[in-house]
Every structure is written in structure tokens, then in C-alpha cells.
Amino acid sequence: MLVQETLEFDTPGRGSTDITRRVTEVVRAAGMTTGLCNVFLQHTSASLMLCENADPDVRRDLEAFMQRLVPDGDPLFVHTTEGPDDMPAHVRSILTGNSLNVPISDGRLALGTWQGIYLWEHRTSRQARRVTLTIHGE
Known part of the structure; x- marks a missing residue:
């Protein structure tokens, strides 16, 4: 079975946004017992990270x-x-994925x-971001 859904998130600017709950809801609704969830961010100046969710100091650091x-x-940087x-956000995205x-x-x-899924915004201003989930399983 295959399920695909795109989620939208508004970020307040640079920093991390916990998206674990929303991804978890889509996986639960897909009704698969075993499989794989690919989480893909459709942007070049933000990234995704699997990170500690207990202490926010980790993300601050x-x-x-x-x-x-x-x-x-x-x-x-020439691209400004x-x-x-602008360019630092692109570099950060490439370094982190x-x-x-x-x-x-x-x-x-x-x-x-202690793991959570985070959208890591690298721009300093508010942004609208899209994350596509592709869930394969049975």
C-alpha cells in the first residue's frame, strides 16, 4: 500500500519547529502496521532533522x-x-538535508x-513550508 500527503507549516523564522505530531497523525491514519515513512521538505533554505526532543537546549546549541x-x-557569498x-540558508540546508x-x-x-522530527528553518523571516510524506507499507 502507498499513501502520500503534503502538510503545510508556517515557521516563525530561524529555528526549529516540531512536526512529529502531524507526521504521526498521517502515519496512524494510513493504517499500516509495518513500513517506511519518507518525510521530504520541498524547499532549499530549510531542512529536516531527527533530533532530541526532551531538552530544547540541544536545538538552541x-x-x-x-x-x-x-x-x-x-x-x-555572492548570492544575496x-x-x-539567503546563501547561508542554502548552505545550511545542503549540510543538514x-x-x-x-x-x-x-x-x-x-x-x-528522545527523538522528534523537526523542520529547521534557516531564513530569519517567517516562511510557509511544505512537507510531503510518502508512506509505504502493509
């Missing part, structure tokens, strides 16, 4: 690390069409105890 690694306004965070595969076991996402 990841953002601080990324800011040090790929700072806004770096004179290295949409502002000083735009898709995840999560197993489905016993009708649920087989996430670890």
Missing part, C-alpha cells in the same frame, strides 16, 4: 553552532538576492524515546 559555521552576511541570510526515512512498526513511527 545546534542553531548556535550553525550560526558560527555559516554566518549571515559572510562576504564569501533575498538578503544576507531535506528528507528523512522513519520506519513504521506496530502502526507507529519507530522513533526512539
Whole structure:
């Protein structure tokens, strides 16, 4: 069986948004016992991450690390069409990825105890983002 659904999320700007609950709802509604859920972000300036969900300091520290690694306004970048965070957002997206595969076991996402699925926004302003879920299973 195959199910595909696209979800929409509004981000407040740079930072992470927990999308685990919405992905879980789609997987549950698909009614599959065993399978795989591909989570794909349809954008080039945001990414997805499987991350610790118990302590928000983990995500804050990841953002601080990324800011040090790929700072806004770096004179290295020529592509600044949409502002000083434009090219850094693209680099961050490429470094972190735009898709995840999560197993489905016993009708649920087989996430670890402290794992959550996050949309990681790399632009500084609000954005509308689309995530397509493709669920294969039986």
C-alpha cells in the first residue's frame, strides 16, 4: 500500500519547529502496521532533522553552532538576492538535508524515546513550508 500527503507549516523564522505530531497523525491514519515513512521538505533554505526532543537546549546549541559555521552576511557569498541570510540558508540546508526515512512498526513511527522530527528553518523571516510524506507499507 502507498499513501502520500503534503502538510503545510508556517515557521516563525530561524529555528526549529516540531512536526512529529502531524507526521504521526498521517502515519496512524494510513493504517499500516509495518513500513517506511519518507518525510521530504520541498524547499532549499530549510531542512529536516531527527533530533532530541526532551531538552530544547540541544536545538538552541545546534542553531548556535550553525550560526558560527555559516554566518549571515559572510562576504564569501555572492548570492544575496533575498538578503544576507539567503546563501547561508542554502548552505545550511545542503549540510543538514531535506528528507528523512522513519520506519513504521506496530502502526507507529519507530522513533526512539528522545527523538522528534523537526523542520529547521534557516531564513530569519517567517516562511510557509511544505512537507510531503510518502508512506509505504502493509
